Amino acid sequence: MNTKRNKYMNSYVAGFLMGLLIIAAYYFSGEGLGSSGGYRDMAFGAINAISPEYAHSNPFVAPHVSGDHTPTHTWLVYELLGVIFGAILSAALYGRLKFVIGKAPHISNKKRIYLAIAGGILWGIGTQLGRGCTSGLVLSGMAVNSLSGYIGLLAIFGFGFIFAFIFKRLWIKKTN
Amino acid sequence: MGPLYPQELLNPEYNLLIGALIGIGFGFLLEASGFTNTRKLAGVFYGYDATVIKVFFTAALTALIGLFFMHYLGWIDITLTFYPKTFWIPTLIGGAIMGLGFVIGGFCPGTSLSAAASGKVDAMAFIVGVMLGIFGFIFTYDTLWESLRKSGNMGKVNIAQWIGIKEGLFIFLFTVIAIATFWIFQKWQDSWKQKMSEEDINDLGI
Numbered sequence: 001m002n003t004k005r006n007k008y009m010n011s012y013v014a015g016f017l018m019g020l021l022i023i024a025a026y027y028f029s030g031e032g033l034g035s036s037g038g039y040r041d042m043a044f045g046a047i048n049a050i051s052p053e054y055a056h057s058n059p060f061v062a063p064h065v066s067g068d069h070t071p072t073h074t075w076l077v078y079e080l081l082g083v084i085f086g087a088i089l090s091a092a093l094y095g096r097l098k099f100v101i102g103k104a105p106h107i108s109n110k111k112r113i114y115l116a117i118a119g120g121i122l123w124g125i126g127t128q129l130g131r132g133c134t135s136g137l138v139l140s141g142m143a144v145n146s147l148s149g150y151i152g153l154l155a156i157f158g159f160g161f162i163f164a165f166i167f168k169r170l171w172i173k174k175t176n
Numbered sequence: 177m178g179p180l181y182p183q184e185l186l187n188p189e190y191n192l193l194i195g196a197l198i199g200i201g202f203g204f205l206l207e208a209s210g211f212t213n214t215r216k217l218a219g220v221f222y223g224y225d226a227t228v229i230k231v232f233f234t235a236a237l238t239a240l241i242g243l244f245f246m247h248y249l250g251w252i253d254i255t256l257t258f259y260p261k262t263f264w265i266p267t268l269i270g271g272a273i274m275g276l277g278f279v280i281g282g283f284c285p286g287t288s289l290s291a292a293a294s295g296k297v298d299a300m301a302f303i304v305g306v307m308l309g310i311f312g313f314i315f316t317y318d319t320l321w322e323s324l325r326k327s328g329n330m331g332k333v334n335i336a337q338w339i340g341i342k343e344g345l346f347i348f349l350f351t352v353i354a355i356a357t358f359w360i361f362q363k364w365q366d367s368w369k370q371k372m373s374e375e376d377i378n379d380l381g382i
Contacts, residue, residue: 014234018234019242021201030256032257078193082201089204090204094207116283119279120304123302125270125309142240146262155267163280
C-alpha cells in the first residue's frame with residue numbers, strides 16, 4: 001500500500017531548493033545554514049541564566065556572553081526556530097505529523113531510544129570539537145569551497161562507512 | 177553588493193527574521209525530502225536509500241556554483257561572510273566522533289530537530305543526547321578539549337587554492353564526482369530494492 005505518508009519530494013528538486021537557501025543565507029546574512037551552533041547557543045543561554053559567574057569564567061562560554069544581549073539572540077537560534085516550524089508544516093502537508101519511533105523493524109523501541117541518546121551525545125561532543133555539523137561545517141563549508149567543509153565531509157562519512165560496517169545489525173536484519 | 181548584513185545594509189531585526197524564514201524553508205525541505213526518517217538517513221551508509229547523497233550533493237553544488245558566479249559577477253564578496261577557518265586536527269577527530277554518532281544515533285543535529293518537530297520520539301531522545309554532549313563538552317573544555325580544539329589551525333583555506341588548481345576547475349571536477357556518485361548510489365539502491373520486502377520499500381518511500 002502506498003499512501004501519501006510515504007511520498008517524498010524529488011531529491012534533486014529538494015537539494016536544488018536547499019542550495020538556493022544557502023545562497024540566500026550567505027547573501028543576506030553572511031551566514032551558512034547551520035544546526036549545531038544553534039544548539040550550542042541554547043546551552044550557552046541556559047548556563048548564563050543559571051550561573052552568569054560560571055558562564056563568564058568558562059573560556060568556551062565567556063566570549064559569547066560578554067555582549068549586551070542574551071547568548072540565544074543569534075541568527076542560528078532564529079533559524080532553528082524556523083526549522084521547527086517548517087518541518088511541522090511539511091509533515092502536516094504530507095500527513096506525517098504523528099508520534100512514532102523511527103527505527104529498523106527488528107530493533108526494540110527501548111534499544112532505539114538508548115542508541116539515539118548515545119548517538120546524540122557523540123554529536124554534542126563531535127560538533128563542538130570539530131566546529132560544526134553536517135549543515136554548518138560540511139554543507140555550508142562546501143558551498144564556499146572551504147577546506148574544512150571537505151575535511152568534515154570525508155571524516156563524517158568516511159568514518160561513518162567504517163562504523164556502519166561494524167554496526168550493520170543496528171539497521172540491517174540478518175537474513176538466513 | 178552582498179553580503180548585506182555584515183556590511184550594515186540590513187538592520188539586525190530583519191536579519192534575524194530572514195534567519196527564521198530561511199530556517200522554515202530548511203526545515204520544510206528536510207522533512208519533505210525524507211530526512212526525518214532515520215532509516216532513510218542510515219541508508220546512505222548501506223546503499224539501500226540514495227536520498228541523502230542526492231539531496232546533500234545537489235544542495236552543495238547548487239550553492240557552490242551559484243555563489244561562485246555571484247562572486248565572479250561582483251554581487252557578493254565571499255570574504256565578508258562566515259567563511260570557516262580550517263582546524264584540520266579537531267575537525268578530523270570531531271568528524272570521526274560524529275560519524276560514529278550518525279551510525280549509532282541515526283540522525284545529525286539538523287535532521288533530528290525537524291524529525292522531533294514532526295513527532296519522531298527517537299529524534300527527541302537524540303536531541304537530549306546532543307544537549308548532554310554539549311554541556312559535557314563545555315564543563316570539561318579547559319581540562320580535556322581546549323588544546324586539541326585549537327590545534328591544526330590553517331586559517332581560512334580555499335580547497336582549490338590548497339590543491340593548487342583554479343576554483344572553476346575544482347567545481348567542475350566536483351560536479352563530475354557528484355554525478356558519478358549519484359549514478360553509483362542509484363544503482364546500489366536499485367539492487368537493494370529487488371531483495372527488499374514491500375513493507376520496507378513502502379517505509380522508505382523508494
